[in-house]
Amino acid sequence: MLGLRPGLGTGARAEDRGQARSLVMTRYGIVAAEQPLACQIGTRILEQGGNAIDAAVAVNAALGVFAPMANGMGGDLFAIIYEAKTGKLHGLNASGWAPAGLSPDLLRSKGLTEMPQSGINSVTVPGAVDGWDKLLRRFGRKRLPDVLAPAIRYAEEGFPVTEIFSSYWVDSERKLLRDTNAARTFLLKGHAPRPGEMFRNPELAWSLRQIARNGRDAFYSGEIARRILATSRELGGSMTAEDLASFSSQWVEPISTTYHGWTVYELPPNGQGIGALLMLNLMERFPLAEFGPGSANAFHVMIEAKKLAYADVVRYVCDPQANRVPVAGLLAKQYAQGRAGLIDRARANCSVDAGQPPPMGTDTTYFCVVDSEGNMVSYIQSNYNSFGSGVVARGTGFALQNRGGLFSLDPASPNVLAGHKRPLHTIIPAFMTKGSVRIAFGIMGGWNQAQAHAQFVSDIVDHQMNIQAALEAPRFTKQTFPGCDVELEARVPENVRAELAAKGHQLQIRGAFASAVGGGQAILRDFDSGINYGASDPRKDGAALPQR
Secondary structure (H helix, E strand, C coil): CEEECCEEEECCHHHCCCCCCCCCEECCCCEEECCCCHHHHHHHHCCCCCCHHHHHHHHHHHHHHCCCCCCCCCCCEEEEEEHHHHCCCEEEEEEECCCCCCCCHHHHHHCCCCCCCCHHHHHCCCCCHHHHHHHHHHHHCHHHHHHHHHHHHCCCCHHECCCCHHHHHHHCCHHHHHHHHHEEEEEEEECCCCCCCCCCCCHHHHHHHHHHHHHHHHHHHCCHHHHHHHHHHCCCCCCHHHHHHHCCCCCEEEEEEEECCEEEECCCCCCCCHHHHHHHHHHHCCCCHHCCCCHHHHHHHHHHHHHHHHHHHHHHHCCCCCCCCCCCHCHHHHHHHHHHHHCCCCCCCCCCCCCCCCCCCCEEEEEEEECCCCCCCEEEEEEECCCCCEEEECCCEEECCCCHHEEEECCCCEECCCCCCCEEECCCEEEEECCCCCEEEEEEECCCHHHHHHHHHHHCCCCEHHHHHHHHCCCCEEECCCEEEEEEECCCCHHHHHHHHHHEEEEEECCCCHHHHCCEEEEECCCCCCCCEEEECCCCCCEECCCC
16 A cells, blocks of 8 residues: 555555546646536636636536536526635635515515525526626636637537436426426427437527626626516516626635644535534544444444534524624534534434534535646536526526525524525535645535535545545435435445444435435645646546646
8 A cells, every 4th residue: 555645545456446437637737527528618728728717617607508407697606716826715605695675575475485496586696697707807817708608609509418417407397397488498399308419509609698798797787687687577576677787796715624634615604615614523523534434433423413513504504794604603613522422423313403602703516627837716506406496588598596495484594585685505615725735626416515525525534535536435415404314325335224224314225326415526736746636426427637
């Protein structure tokens, strides 16, 4: 066994290793994304003199063409940028707010007792296009016309739909048929495209051209905005021109915790990223390295940590501009020490409450990019549910998100719906560092994300896996909050499942590489050697492609 640098695991004989794919290695840039054509677009931007930020925006625009159910300009984005020349991390929160006129009273007057999960009243202002603009203006070398050109080409010419995206599309057929514009845009003669079928979206090409020519204003105050507002009025929505025109995404400071010598970063609320950090603080109180990877004891501790962390996420996380979020108190190590005492090593807890942190001072696509200089982007973008709200503004070619579905109508909740307030968000990019090593990573899947992040970090740190092995390792997910139910991949051995069941976990066994536990991407930069490494999850159609 040959020891390697942090995050690169340990060298092993090829016939003895457990991972299916090899790390991608190069001195030049790497794009890791869930669609190979999108990866290729990103590497070409790098080859044409763009940096990691330029490539990231180009990849995002292209994924809106290739995977319209998961992302697009009708959704939100979050990004963590590592700037090589300064060694600093920057966070961008490009999540949109609720229309000013959308309120709990308005929805109750329509006979609703909880937030709708689809339709016009689940739509919040999309933040992605403003996010593209801010990223390029601050860090990019190229402009919108350059980075949007490949997406425009594929929207016009079409592309063969890949296997996994086709399955997502098929699952959304019924939803798309409820909206005339959505069905006309995204269905081929009334059905979702099957694997290998060509799909074209000329209306999306039109929208991308508007932005390429006129910038972000085309979306928020130009012709695209007018089409969104016209559709909103037709469907009885409350969005106004001012809701769109006054929106702006925000630069934020990443939050972090330490885990056995590594520093792990997430973006602050309104996202759930703090949940991953809470889990890690709890997991650090137990000897997971001694338990071993994939052991019943390791899974048990992580599952129990998930329950405690997510109880706090639901209780406290909201738009911090509307309600104070006790971030420092939640991340305090002494708070974790007390909460960790609630984890019984022998028994699953089926009913977990939020804690009282001490007062202290102040559907989705993930991809990541590193360039030859070491600039890195950890980037996630989403419509929330598949095809978001299911609403497509006539002539635009993209679905509007349904992020409003994550608001509460309970006046006692910090996440209660209010005008120009952002909802609690599930999509989160992540970053981790030790010494000269930097890793950008993310794992998709709604409420799965924070718990998957914590498992990935544990595999890197506790079990000395490289980033590819850590992405491939069997994972659990618990999408619910109360109860002892938990989903587990079929690759987990029978004896481990039996031990977990004996501790009281109610197991639901999924496929060997199950979509339920999310698919992810990761890149690693070793600044001492100048080598970049890329990894891509086999649970997705994607790849990690090196720049030529």
